Amino acid sequence: MKKILFITLSICALFTACKIDEPDKDLKRVVFDPGNLKFISTSLNTTKETSSALYGNQEAWESLTNENNQPKPNSKFKLVTWKYHENPQYIGGTITGELLSVETLKTDKNGKISYQIQNTSKTENTHPTQEERIQYITSYKPVVRP
Amino acid sequence: MDSVNKKRRVKPIALAFLLIVGLFTALQFFNQPLKGNPVTKKIEAPREVLAILENSCFNCHSNQSNLSWYDKIAPISWAVNKDVKRAREILNFSEWNYSAGEHQGKMYAILNMMQSGKMPLHEYTLLHPSAKITTQDIETIRKYTLSLSSIAPPKNELKDIHQNIEISENNKSSKFPVSPNGVQYTDDYKNWKVISMSTLFDNSIRVIYGNDIAVKAIETENFHPWPNGSIVVKSVWKQEKLADGEVRAGEFVNAQFMVKDSKKYTDTEGWGFAKFSGNDLHPTGKTASFAKESCIACHRQLAEKTGYLFDVPMKLNTERLIKNLQK
Numbered sequence: 051m052k053k054i055l056f057i058t059l060s061i062c063a064l065f066t067a068c069k070i071d072e073p074d075k076d077l078k079r080v081v082f083d084p085g086n087l088k089f090i091s092t093s094l095n096t097t098k099e100t101s102s103a104l105y106g107n108q109e110a111w112e113s114l115t116n117e118n119n120q121p122k123p124n125s126k127f128k129l130v131t132w133k134y135h136e137n138p139q140y141i142g143g144t145i146t147g148e149l150l151s152v153e154t155l156k157t158d159k160n161g162k163i164s165y166q167i168q169n170t171s172k173t174e175n176t177h178p179t180q181e182e183r184i185q186y187i188t189s190y191k192p193v194v195r196p
Numbered sequence: 197m198d199s200v201n202k203k204r205r206v207k208p209i210a211l212a213f214l215l216i217v218g219l220f221t222a223l224q225f226f227n228q229p230l231k232g233n234p235v236t237k238k239i240e241a242p243r244e245v246l247a248i249l250e251n252s253c254f255n256c257h258s259n260q261s262n263l264s265w266y267d268k269i270a271p272i273s274w275a276v277n278k279d280v281k282r283a284r285e286i287l288n289f290s291e292w293n294y295s296a297g298e299h300q301g302k303m304y305a306i307l308n309m310m311q312s313g314k315m316p317l318h319e320y321t322l323l324h325p326s327a328k329i330t331t332q333d334i335e336t337i338r339k340y341t342l343s344l345s346s347i348a349p350p351k352n353e354l355k356d357i358h359q360n361i362e363i364s365e366n367n368k369s370s371k372f373p374v375s376p377n378g379v380q381y382t383d384d385y386k387n388w389k390v391i392s393m394s395t396l397f398d399n400s401i402r403v404i405y406g407n408d409i410a411v412k413a414i415e416t417e418n419f420h421p422w423p424n425g426s427i428v429v430k431s432v433w434k435q436e437k438l439a440d441g442e443v444r445a446g447e448f449v450n451a452q453f454m455v456k457d458s459k460k461y462t463d464t465e466g467w468g469f470a471k472f473s474g475n476d477l478h479p480t481g482k483t484a485s486f487a488k489e490s491c492i493a494c495h496r497q498l499a500e501k502t503g504y505l506f507d508v509p510m511k512l513n514t515e516r517l518i519k520n521l522q523k
Contacts, residue, residue: 081415093444
């Protein structure tokens with residue numbers, strides 16, 4: 051009886067030891083969905099090794115084509131920032147990796163601006179002021195695509 | 197009695213041997229030697245770099261082939277000649293009529309091929325063990341290639357790694373240009389999702405968009421093979437540095453298309469490649485098969501894991517995190 055119990059317990063112990071270690075089990079290849087916003091512009095910060103994509107609605111796009119870059123009423127911007135890496139398939143190239151933050155800038159029908167940032171834990175805490183970020187986001191110009 | 201039996205046994209063996217020798221001799225009449233093209237402009241590089249290239253690459257990728265005697269015997273020679281002909285079309289160290297930027301692009305391609313172990317070909321080094329490259333050789337090539345990045349290309353010379361293709365002047369009349377292989381430019385991609393962003397050694401900044409079929413294939417990891425109808429477009433700009441060091445997209449360079457149609461593009465792993473450059477979006481390539489001699493060579497060898505596309509998003513994010521941030 052003791053023997054049987056010992057064997058049974060040993061087998062159970064073996065199963066508990068056989069934990070399949072899949073570090074990337076929950077990791078996915080992800081494409082950011084900007085909803086009804088369209089891609090407007092891009093940037094690269096070589097110090098932080100980040101790359102950003104700016105999305106916006108028609109009003110946002112029009113705002114950035116103006117000389118003064120003042121956001122028009124009903125504008126909506128999203129600045130999506132990713133960490134970039136060496137391209138694993140090509141030496142000499144980089145490619146975006148982890149998503150770091152999404153910043154949303156909106157104006158209501160009276161042109162009143164609101165700003166919001168969503169971070170992942172990996173993001174550095176540099177705390178720039180809202181005004182700085184608003185100014186930064188509205189400093190973009192739409193990319194040239196003939 | 198024994199000797200008679202032996203004689204009878206020997207005869208068929210001798211006959212078979214004679215037959216094989218005869219067959220081999222006959223085959224040699226159908227053995228066309230490799231065409232000996234002249235060396236118009238040999239690649240210029242430091243001595244140690246040239247030594248590696250000459251030892252491991254020149255036999256196939258130059259007009260200075262120094263093939264072994266067994267490479268010249270039919271039927272081996274048929275396969276060798278075919279490989280050499282194709283290799284010369286893709287990269288020829290004896291016809292190195294390239295600008296500094298193009299030379300840099302070619303060196304990066306060579307480095308990537310060596311680093312990934314794709315070149316020299318395994319079947320080649322089996323028969324020619326002296327052509328094997330060592331990690332030291334790769335390091336030499338890497339150091340030289342990276343040193344080329346410090347030499348800034350002239351302003352109007354920014355090109356990408358698909359440089360040596362002649363530009364066709366046709367299709368200017370249609371509203372949207374068409375590549376010689378039938379891939380048509382469309383500006384629908386401006387409404388597609390951005391799948392990734394990238395940069396290259398040539399100081400360019402790139403944004404890659406995918407149509408719905410391509411995006412779904414990425415999200416479900418269903419790209420072996422990519423479903424027909426997938427289209428991926430890459431916009432390329434020159435990097436423009438701001439005063440604080442941030443880089444923005446400057447002058448438009450080109451839009452590169454990859455269109456999946458496994459029945460139409462059988463020579464290029466089912467992908468139709470196209471490149472539309474400059475503000476007039478002039479298509480690249482003189483013949484319908486231009487991508488067979490250029491684009492696919494790198495994509496096939498280096499990006500096989502992701503269905504021959506270089507800029508598929510990396511597997512680094514959790515779905516939950518993205519959903520929270522997308523809210």
